[in-house]
Amino acid sequence: MRINRFASDAPSADDFPVDESLLTKDFYDAVNGKWAAQATIPGDHASTGGFMDLADNIEHTLMHDFSDLLAGKLTPANPEMAEFKKLYGMTSDFAQREATGTAPLKPWLAKIEALKDFDDLSTHLAEWHRLGLPVPIGVGVEPDMKDTSQYALYVDAPDLFLPDKTYYSKDNPAAKQLMPIFTQTATKLLEMLGYDSAKAAEIVEQAKAFDAQIAPHVKSSEEAADYVKIYNPRKLADVDAKVNALDLTAAITDLLHDTPETVILPQPKFFDAVNDILTPANFDAVKSWMLVNTAFDATGLLTEEYRQVGGTYSRALSGKKEARSQEKAAYYLAMGSFSQVVGDYYGRKYFGEAAKQDVHDMVVKMAGVYQNRLKTNDWLSQSTREKAVVKLQKLTIKVGYPDKIDPLYAKFKVDTSKSLFDNLQGFSEIVLADHFAHWGKPVDRDKWEMSANTVNAYYSPTNNEIVFPAAILQKPFYSLEQSSSANYGGIGAVIAHEISHAFDNNGAQFDEFGNLNNWWTDADLSHFQDLAKSMINEFDGIDFAGQKVNGKLTVSENIADAGGLSCALEAAKSEDDVDLRAFFINWGNVWRMKATTEYMQLLLSIDVHAPAKLRANVQLKNLADFYSTFNVQPGDDMYLAPADRVKIW
Incomplete structure (x- = not known):
């Protein structure tokens, strides 16, 4: 796997040892507390930590590369990249933007x-x-x-x-x-x-x-x-x-x-x-x-x-202290219009076909573990279990970056005689025309909803597919330098998390073709809904950032976290070099996050994910192996009585 050439100035979790005294009291703080004490949220950020650090590294790398592109030191790889270069030149021409002023917007206001x-x-x-x-x-x-x-x-x-x-x-x-x-x-x-x-x-x-x-x-x-x-x-x-x-x-x-x-x-x-x-x-x-x-x-x-x-x-809304620099704003504005073009460049240069195949194989293995878990599930009836396995077998896997750039981007032609605003308005009209032209045509299932340089992953219930952009497939989530157990605690849990979305409270109601279709027996569905209520109750009302967690809002992601972590744990235990301490420690690492109070409160209101710290801590309490690995005993803050532990998948 190719490694980004530039590291973030933010402290890495690797630089700080685990606080052994906190492992049974607050696992997240044990793993990330010393990092958090030193971490500083940049002025133009609402947060810093695992996901954001990766995004910052990629931003740094691509801005360096595209500076070379503008200077003529880097040749565009394709016609779409040549048009991106022209737009990036316009977004970076701050003097021309000042000279143009707000005039391009005024005709649109006049229309209204x-x-x-x-x-x-x-x-x-x-x-x-x-x-x-x-x-x-x-x-x-x-x-x-x-x-x-x-x-x-x-x-x-x-x-x-x-x-x-x-x-x-x-x-x-x-x-x-x-x-x-x-x-x-x-x-x-x-x-x-x-x-x-x-x-x-x-x-x-x-x-x-x-x-x-x-x-x-x-x-x-x-x-x-x-x-x-x-x-x-x-x-x-x-x-x-x-x-x-x-x-x-x-x-x-x-x-x-x-x-x-x-x-x-x-x-x-x-x-x-x-x-x-x-x-x-x-x-x-x-x-x-x-x-x-x-x-x-x-x-x-x-x-x-x-x-x-x-x-x-x-x-x-987010608690950011300042706007992005002009240079960063110019990069994101140009990249936003050519996201899949930039993603194609990033994926091919910094990820490559070898890593793409390696991670694809890992996804297939995780799907196999998940299939075995479904087959041995002790609360599903045979008919529902068989249909669940069929859905899993039909799951589409996308890793790294698309095989080709979406043809839509070939329609983007930059006219440097026009204003930046007018060029971007023209692109918007092309996108909208393409959107409405879908009517009456079969659905294109090859499209990616995220570009390869996006630090994220997703499951699409209507496509029954899981997608892992190249950007997330690096340390601490995944690295050839990490043990297999650490990788399973990172990217393995993410992979299984996305698979689990096929069987969360939303995904479970879509069939193997992505159609909204109840394939459950009444008894199985009722039991599943009871289990989902248990997951709601486990998170609902937890105090955080001066507010409380909404268990109903976050239930689908919490179900996916629970299924992903337990499935990745089983996969880690199947390896000869299993190290459950490393597995759990890296699970804690990937959720490290320091954020403004405003941002945390905003997320509590609108985000379907629970706060990162709770994602790290609460799910561990449901796993017997966590207790034995760290000798967690009744009376410890990380202890949850067996009767209260939630297990769905």
Whole structure:
């Protein structure tokens, strides 16, 4: 495996010994406490630690390489990379961006200002979807959850200004802190775009009023975490009849060149209330909402001052002390448009085919361990067990990077005679045209949802596939320098975690083809739901960062963590050089994280993952081998009575 040439300046967990006195009291602190005491969160970060350190290393490496690319020292590997070079040159030309100023955005604001009423908006609705302008009803073409070989049209509510609908409750203190910052940020952006202070303030207040009307009728993060309840098919004619203000059928027909009989409503309650929201009296508020969203959408695309001001609200959300440097911002802006092109470069140069095959073999082995566990499961009936094994055998495995760059990127042509904003707007329109062109075509299962330089992994229930980008496949998760047990405690647990998502509370309701389909017996499903409730209870209400963990919000990831860790443990024990101490220590290492209080509290509200420290600690308490390895006894803080331990897979 190729190793990044640049290391982070942040202290590594390897530099600090385990605190033996804490192993039975707080395992996470035993492994990571001395590291955390020395670790410093960079000013432009909300956190530092395992995942973020890898991302920083990759950022450093690629920014160095692409500096050589701009200087002509590195030759583009393909035409797509040549276009990336041109865009990176534009994002890095700060003098030209200052000279251009905010002018490129003003024609788009004028389009919104010119709207007379809802009839006028309805006439332009399809066009505005193609342009990516904010509209009060969203539409998207995604795989049909009941038949994932074909696409369906999803019709949805708009996003909120605050992170979650729970922030809109009267007793939520975070909203009282955040909404004034949002207000100040939005008002300042509008002033920078030429509005006088009184008009800017009026627009922001109207936008907030419309946003507040939406909030009661959309789902919270907890509600949205239940995938099955996303699937609410309705006749298009019936949905359109609920929306007096807009002609949805005409707009959809214009977009798709077809008129679907049925659409999917992820948030049907919004459409029950939509006629009370999209009223003639509310039209000015809707226009103001569009203006504010458009102003925020341009953050990072115009001048440096606009970028700094536009990021104020998001930094308040996360607790970041400062914005990224201009150089980093330029890199991420260019990389964001050519993500799979950059990923292809990273994967081929710093990962390669040999490592790709090595990790693929490891995934296959982990799937084999998982299959044996399913076959010997003591609570599933034979029929359910057989179908679970079939689903596992049909699992698609993607490792490292795609075999070829998505053809969409060949359509991106940079025109240096135009502004950076206009180039990126053109790219957005190409992406949206491609998105709506999926309608009526079979689903492309070869696409990757993450680029190879992304430090993450995922399971797709609708594709029944697990994907491991190259970026995560390095130390501490995976290294040829680590013992097999350490690797199983790192990447092995991640691999098995993603496999486990096929059998978590969401994934278990999709079959081997990725279709929403109950393949369980009633008794098995009932028992599984009881086990899921036990996992909810194990995490629910734990105090963290001045708030409490939501067990329902995090249950799917907690089930996957539990299954992944136990499966990886079994695989580690099958090796001749098994070292369970190394296995558990590296499990603790990969979750090391130091974050701002604001960021931790934000994640508690919206993230389906439990806090990293709890992911490390709580799952260990469910495993008998953890107790024997570290001599954990009743009365120790890391002890959990056998009757209270949760085991699902």
